[in-house]
Amino acid sequence: MKKHMILGLVVAAGFATGFGADQAHAQKKSLVIGMGSADAGKLDPHLASTTPDKGLLNYIFNGLVRVKPGQASPDFIEPDLAESWTTNANGTEWTFKIRSGVQCHHGYGPFSAEDAAYSIKRASNKATSSYSGDFAALEKVEAVDGSTLKITLKNPVAGFLGYVANINGGNMVCKKAAEEMGENFGKKPIGTGPFQFAEYQPQQFVKLTANKQYFRGAPVLEDITYRYIPADSSRDLAFQSGELDMIYGKQDQTWVDRTAKLPGVKVKAMEPGELSALYLNVTSKPLDDIRVRQAIAHAIDRKAIVQFKGAGSSREAVSVVPSGYLGTDEKSPLFPYDVNKAKALLAEAGYPNGVTVKTIHTTLTGMQTFIEAVQAQLKKANINLEIELVEHATFHAQIRKGLSPIVHYQAARFPVADVYLTQFYDSASIIGTPTAITNFTYCNVADTEIRAARVEMDAAKQKALWKTAQEKLVTNVCGIPVYEQLQLWAWKDNLDLGYELNGSLNLSPPVTEKTKFTK
Amino acid sequence: MTAFLIRRLGFAVITLFAVLTLVFVLVRIVPGDPAQVILGDQASREAIEALRERLGLNLPLYQQYVVFVWGALGGDWGTSMMTGRPVIQEVLNVLPWTLELTFLSLIIGVIIGVPLGVAAAVRRNRFTDYAARIGSLLGLSFPPFVSALLLLLAFSIGLHWFPVISAKSGSLTAWVESITLPAINLGLITAAYITRVTRSAMLEVLQEDYVRTARAKGVPWSVVVWRHALRNALIPVITIIGLYLGILIGNSVLTEIVFSRPGLGKLIVGALNQRDYTMLQGMMVIYTLVVVLVNLATDIAYGIADPRVKFQ
Numbered sequence: 001m002k003k004h005m006i007l008g009l010v011v012a013a014g015f016a017t018g019f020g021a022d023q024a025h026a027q028k029k030s031l032v033i034g035m036g037s038a039d040a041g042k043l044d045p046h047l048a049s050t051t052p053d054k055g056l057l058n059y060i061f062n063g064l065v066r067v068k069p070g071q072a073s074p075d076f077i078e079p080d081l082a083e084s085w086t087t088n089a090n091g092t093e094w095t096f097k098i099r100s101g102v103q104c105h106h107g108y109g110p111f112s113a114e115d116a117a118y119s120i121k122r123a124s125n126k127a128t129s130s131y132s133g134d135f136a137a138l139e140k141v142e143a144v145d146g147s148t149l150k151i152t153l154k155n156p157v158a159g160f161l162g163y164v165a166n167i168n169g170g171n172m173v174c175k176k177a178a179e180e181m182g183e184n185f186g187k188k189p190i191g192t193g194p195f196q197f198a199e200y201q202p203q204q205f206v207k208l209t210a211n212k213q214y215f216r217g218a219p220v221l222e223d224i225t226y227r228y229i230p231a232d233s234s235r236d237l238a239f240q241s242g243e244l245d246m247i248y249g250k251q252d253q254t255w256v257d258r259t260a261k262l263p264g265v266k267v268k269a270m271e272p273g274e275l276s277a278l279y280l281n282v283t284s285k286p287l288d289d290i291r292v293r294q295a296i297a298h299a300i301d302r303k304a305i306v307q308f309k310g311a312g313s314s315r316e317a318v319s320v321v322p323s324g325y326l327g328t329d330e331k332s333p334l335f336p337y338d339v340n341k342a343k344a345l346l347a348e349a350g351y352p353n354g355v356t357v358k359t360i361h362t363t364l365t366g367m368q369t370f371i372e373a374v375q376a377q378l379k380k381a382n383i384n385l386e387i388e389l390v391e392h393a394t395f396h397a398q399i400r401k402g403l404s405p406i407v408h409y410q411a412a413r414f415p416v417a418d419v420y421l422t423q424f425y426d427s428a429s430i431i432g433t434p435t436a437i438t439n440f441t442y443c444n445v446a447d448t449e450i451r452a453a454r455v456e457m458d459a460a461k462q463k464a465l466w467k468t469a470q471e472k473l474v475t476n477v478c479g480i481p482v483y484e485q486l487q488l489w490a491w492k493d494n495l496d497l498g499y500e501l502n503g504s505l506n507l508s509p510p511v512t513e514k515t516k517f518t519k
Numbered sequence: 520m521t522a523f524l525i526r527r528l529g530f531a532v533i534t535l536f537a538v539l540t541l542v543f544v545l546v547r548i549v550p551g552d553p554a555q556v557i558l559g560d561q562a563s564r565e566a567i568e569a570l571r572e573r574l575g576l577n578l579p580l581y582q583q584y585v586v587f588v589w590g591a592l593g594g595d596w597g598t599s600m601m602t603g604r605p606v607i608q609e610v611l612n613v614l615p616w617t618l619e620l621t622f623l624s625l626i627i628g629v630i631i632g633v634p635l636g637v638a639a640a641v642r643r644n645r646f647t648d649y650a651a652r653i654g655s656l657l658g659l660s661f662p663p664f665v666s667a668l669l670l671l672l673a674f675s676i677g678l679h680w681f682p683v684i685s686a687k688s689g690s691l692t693a694w695v696e697s698i699t700l701p702a703i704n705l706g707l708i709t710a711a712y713i714t715r716v717t718r719s720a721m722l723e724v725l726q727e728d729y730v731r732t733a734r735a736k737g738v739p740w741s742v743v744v745w746r747h748a749l750r751n752a753l754i755p756v757i758t759i760i761g762l763y764l765g766i767l768i769g770n771s772v773l774t775e776i777v778f779s780r781p782g783l784g785k786l787i788v789g790a791l792n793q794r795d796y797t798m799l800q801g802m803m804v805i806y807t808l809v810v811v812l813v814n815l816a817t818d819i820a821y822g823i824a825d826p827r828v829k830f831q
Contacts, residue, residue, distance in 0.1 A: 011809065023598060038776075038785055038788070038789045039602075039789060041601055041602060042557070042601070042602065044604065047557075048560025049557070049558060049560075049561070049562070050559070061574075125566070126566055126569045127569070127573070130557075130561075130562055130566065131561055132566060133561075133562070133563040133565075135565060183603060183823050184603075186602075186687065187603075201783070202609065202612040202613060202781055202787055203613060203780075203781035203786070204686050204779075204781055226778075227779070229684065229779045230776055231664075231776045231777050231783075233668055233777070234683060234684075234776070234778070235673070236780070237668075237672070237675065237676055237683045237684075238677055238684050240683075241675055241676055241679070241683045243681070243682055243683055243684050244684075286550050308814045327815035329817075333741070352593070389549075390550075391792070393550075393551035393552075393555075393556055393792060393793065393794050394549070394550045394551050394793065395725075396551070396555055396556070396560065397550045397551045397552050397553075398550055399554065400555070405829050411560065413561070423561060433564070434564055435563060435564060435565065436563065436564040437561065437562075437563055438560065438561075456791075492665070
C-alpha cells in the first residue's frame with residue numbers, strides 16, 4: 001500500500017514538472033490582478049468599504065460623472081452616465097441628462113434616469129448603504145423622464161458632484177437587478193461598466209468578463225481575474241513568476257526598490273497620499289495645556305520621517321488636510337522641528353523633567369513603524385510616548401471610545417477639504433456623540449469656518465474659509481499632520497493601461513475598455 | 520462497541536455545547552465591533568447603531584444567546600456578518616481544500632516519519648540516529664511560512680516546476696501542481712514530529728523482554744523490528760497522529776496563506792480579524808466536531824493496533 005502511494009507521488013511529481021512553465025505564452029487578453037486581502041468582502045458598491053472591494057467594483061460600475069481615469073482630483077470630473085448637467089444659482093437643484101443607449105450587464109435592459117434615481121435613493125438609505133451620511137442633504141431625487149434626473153438638496157453641498165461620481169454611494173446600480181436580488185445584490189453585482197461580474201471562488205478570485213455592449217466601446221481585454229493573495233511575499237513571487245500581471249504593492253519603500261529592479265516591470269507610487277497624523281485629545285491631561293501640544297508638534301521631524309519612510313513613496317504633510325485636495329492650504333503654518341523649543345515649552349508648562357503621554361496603536365506594520373519612529377523623536381525632547389499595541393479591530397474600537405489620548409490615524413478621503421475637516425475636526429463628529437465620525441481631538445475651534453464653507457457658493461470665499469479653518473486647527477494643535485503615504489502598485493510593462501496613471505480615488509488603478517497588452 | 524460509540528458521541532455533544540457557549544462569550548468579550556468593521560471607518564455612529572440593530576447585536580446578551588442556540592439546534596448557523604453568505608456554505612467551500620492538504624501532509628509525515636524513527640532507534644547513537652534527530656529538530660523549529668517561501672523560491676521561481684499560486688483545480692495535473700509543495704511543506708513538519716515519537720517509543724520497546732526472547736529464538740532482526748517492536752510502539756505514534764491531525768488543521772493557516780490556497784485556517788483568521796461573530800461560532804463548532812471525531816477515530820485505531828485495548 002505504502003509503496004503504491006510513494007510511486008503515485010513520484011509519478012505525480014513527474015507530471016507536474018511538464019507543466020507550469022508554459023503558462024506565460026497564453027493569449028494575452030486576460031488580465032490577472034493580485035490584491036492584498038484574503039477574500040472578497042461585500043461586492044455591493046453601496047456597502048463596500050475596503051480598498052480591495054472598491055478597486056474591483058470600479059471596473060463594474062459607473063457614476064453619473066467620473067474622475068478621469070488616472071486622476072485623483074475633482075478638477076478632472078467629466079461626464080459618465082450623465083452626458084451633461086446644470087445647477088441652479090445656489091447649488092440646491094441639479095439636473096442631469098442621462099446618456100441613452102447604455103445597457104445594464106447580463107441583459108438587465110437599458111439604464112435610464114429611473115435607475116439613477118433608484119440608485120441614489122438606495123445609496124442614501126441607512127438600511128442599504130454605508131454611505132447614507134454622504135446624502136444627508138438630499139431632499140428629493142426623481143426621474144423627470146427617461147433621460148432626465150433631478151436632485152434637490154436641502155442646502156448646498158461643497159463638491160456635490162463628488163458624491164455622484166463613480167465611487168462609494170455614487171456608483172449607479174441597475175434598478176431591476178437590485179430589486180430582484182435585494183440583499184443578495186453583492187453576490188452578483190449588476191452595473192454598466194466595461195466589465196461584468198462572472199464568477200466568484202471563495203478565498204481565491206473574482207472573475208469579470210468584458211461587457212461587449214459598453215457604451216464607450218467593447219473592451220480590448222476579454223476578462224479580468226482579481227486574485228486575493230494576502231501574503232505580500234507570495235504576491236511578489238507570483239508576479240515574478242508571471243502568474244500575475246499587476247499587483248498591489250507592499251506599502252513601503254524597500255518593496256519599491258526591490259520591485260523596480262525586476263526586468264519588464266513598472267512601479268508606481270500614485271495619488272492620493274494617505275495622511276498620517278496624530279490627533280490630540282485637547283480635553284485630556286496633560287494635552288489640555290496647549291504648550292504641551294506645541295512641544296509635541298515641535299519635537300516631530302517630518303523630514304526625517306519621510307527619509308525613514310522613503311522619498312519615493314511618501315512626502316511631508318502640508319496641512320491638516322492632505323495635499324492636493326480642493327481647498328488644501330498648501331502652506332499652512334505647521335510647527336518647525338525644534339527640540340530646544342519643545343523642551344522650553346514643556347518647562348514653561350510645568351514639566352521641566354519631561355512628560356509622559358499615551359497612545360493606543362494598531363499592530364498594522366506600516367503604521368507601527370511610524371509610531372515607533374515618532375516615539376524615538378519625542379524622546380529627544382523628554383516626551384515619553386507610551387505605546388499600547390493592540391490588534392487592528394481592537395484599535396478601531398478603543399480609539400472610538402476615547403481611550404487613547406493621542407490617536408494616530410492614516411486616511412485618504414474624497415479630495416475636497418470639507419470631507420476631511422468635517423470628519424476629523426467638526427465638533428459634531430466628536431467620538432461618543434450620536435453623530436460621531438472620527439473627531440478624536442474634541443476640538444471645535446474651526447466649527448464656524450468648516451460649516452460656513454460647506455454651504456458657501458462663492459469658490460474664493462469658500463477657499464478662504466477653509467484656509468482659516470486649517471490655520472486655526474494647526475495653531476491650536478488639534479492635529480499634528482506628519483507625512484503622506486502614496487499608493488504603491490506594480491505591473492508588467494507590456495500592459496498598456498490606456499491612460500496616464502497619476503492616481504485613483506479608490507486607491508486602485510482603473511482598468512478601462514482601452515486597457516490592453518502590447519505583446 | 521455500540522455502547523462505547525454512543526457514550527462517546529454523548530460526550531461529544533456536551534463538549535460541543537460547552538465550546539459553543541465559550542465561543543459565544545469569548546468573541547463578545549474581545550473589544551472590536553463587527554458593525555464598525557463592516558461599515559468602514561467613515562461610517563457615522565447612527566449608521567453603525569442601525570446596523571447593530573439589524574445584526575441583532577443591540578439585544579441583551581442572553582437573548583442573543585437564545586437566538587444563537589435555537590438556530591444552531593435547528594441547523595441554522597446564520598450568515599456571515601461580513602459577506603452575508605451562509606456560514607455553512609462558506610465553510611463547505613473551503614473545507615475540501617483543508618482536508619486534502621491535511622491528509623496528504625499526514626500521509627507524507629507517516630511515510631517519512633515512521634521509517635526514519637525506526638531507523639534512528641535501531642541505529643541509536645550512530646550516524647543515522649544523529650541525522651534523523653537533527654533533521655527532525657530542524658523540521659520542528661522551522662517556521663512553516665519560511666520553509667514555504669524557500670520551497671516556492673526553489674521550485675516555482677528557480678525551476679518553474681510549480682505555480683506560486685497553489686490553488687488550481689479542474690484536472691488531475693492542476694491538482695497535483697497545486698497540492699505538491701504545500702503538502703510537502705506541512706508533511707515535513709509532521710514527519711519531524713512522528714520521527715521523534717516513533718524513535719522514543721521504539722527505544723523503549725526494543726528494551727523489552729519479548730524482543731530479546733524473539734531474537735534469542737532466532738527470529739530475523741528485521742522481523743523483530745518491524746513486526747514485534749513497531750507494532751507495540753504504535754500506540755504513542757497513533758496518539759500523536761490523532762492529536763496532530765487536530766493541530767494540523769489549525770496549523771495549516773500559514774501554509775494556506777503563503778501558497779495562496781483557500782482553507783479553514785484562513786477563514787478563521789479572517790473572521791477573527793473582522794469580528795465576524797456568526798462565522799467564528801460556526802467555525803468553532805465545526806472545528807470542535809473535527810477534533811472530537813478525530814479523537815474517536817484515534818480510540819478505535821488503538822483497538823486495531825493493540826487488541827488488548829478494549830472498548831469499555
